Amino acid sequence: MKNIIETRDVNFWYGDFHALKNISMDIEEKSVVAFIGPSGCGKSTFLRLLNRMNDLIPDTRLTGSVQINGQDIYGKGVNVDELRKDVGMVFQRPNPFPKSIFENVAYGLRVNGVTDTQFIRQRVEESLRGAALWDEVKDKLKESAYALSGGQQQRLCIARAMAVSPSVLLMDEPASALDPISTTKVEELIHELKHDYTIVIVTHNMQQAARVSDKTAFFYMGQMVEYGDTKTIFISPKKEQTQNYITGRFG
Numbered sequence: 001m002k003n004i005i006e007t008r009d010v011n012f013w014y015g016d017f018h019a020l021k022n023i024s025m026d027i028e029e030k031s032v033v034a035f036i037g038p039s040g041c042g043k044s045t046f047l048r049l050l051n052r053m054n055d056l057i058p059d060t061r062l063t064g065s066v067q068i069n070g071q072d073i074y075g076k077g078v079n080v081d082e083l084r085k086d087v088g089m090v091f092q093r094p095n096p097f098p099k100s101i102f103e104n105v106a107y108g109l110r111v112n113g114v115t116d117t118q119f120i121r122q123r124v125e126e127s128l129r130g131a132a133l134w135d136e137v138k139d140k141l142k143e144s145a146y147a148l149s150g151g152q153q154q155r156l157c158i159a160r161a162m163a164v165s166p167s168v169l170l171m172d173e174p175a176s177a178l179d180p181i182s183t184t185k186v187e188e189l190i191h192e193l194k195h196d197y198t199i200v201i202v203t204h205n206m207q208q209a210a211r212v213s214d215k216t217a218f219f220y221m222g223q224m225v226e227y228g229d230t231k232t233i234f235i236s237p238k239k240e241q242t243q244n245y246i247t248g249r250f251g
């Protein structure tokens with residue numbers, strides 16, 4: 001499998017605070033990678049660097065390199081809108097737009113200038129099917145997205161991210177605000193989605209990391225302490241800090 005994401009010696013600062021220290025990581029195409037670690041260790045910061053979401057935060061600084069599909073995403077001439085189309089994001093709390101179910105999914109296509117209604121309709125259906133939501137919403141596409149349950153809204157947000165055909169989906173604790181049934185649906189969805197996408201997921205739930213990911217990275221105080229096959233990380237980690245964390249001795 002080829003690497004789709006390669007970071008080298010990534011350091012990141014919020015003002016004077018050194019939030020990420022020398023992170024070098026390769027992520028294989030069409031795999032699921034989970035980031036785990038105690039609160040404040042830098043998981044979300046690192047995730048957000050992968051589609052330049054941290055650009056929006058003032059007084060921050062990055063050194064090192066982040067390559068996606070062979071391109072330095074912080075290089076000169078990179079179009080950040082194009083990057084975010086290729087590297088989509090799903091947040092902790094479902095954040096549908098105050099629009100209809102259909103228009104939520106069509107949104108990314110419309111802002112990218114797509115006007116072919118037949119194509120938009122087809123892509124909306126494909127994305128909703130891909131997000132395992134189609135059967136639940138196909139008869140009410142014109143209704144407000146806010147009329148859906150939290151779990152359905154989150155799958156709608158996944159469909160919205162998929163509609164513009166990204167190669168990577170970043171998920172920041174996508175199930176933490178959901179009930180157990182919706183959580184299971186999102187986890188099953190992640191299993192399906194990895195046939196077509198590379199998925200990077202931040203989670204506080206270690207069982208979830210163990211269930212959904214191929215590889216797991218354990219972060220602690222801005223460092224990536226250990227990264228490897230999920231089974232190895234959870235059954236026989238090499239570092240004591242990882243062992244302590246996964247056995248609940250800290251964090």
Ligand SMILES: Nc1ncnc2c1ncn2[C@@H]1O[C@H](COP(=O)(O)OP(=O)(O)OP(=O)(O)O)[C@@H](O)[C@H]1O
Pocket residue numbers: 014017019037038039040041042043044045046057
């Ligand atoms: N916008 C910001 N400005 C200043 N410091 C920040 C900002 N965002 C995060 N930090 C700090 O950077 C560190 C890493 O935060 P980050 O959100 O990446 O951690 P995390 O591992 O995702 O935590 P959690 O699991 O609680 O979400 C923390 O110490 C946090 O306080």
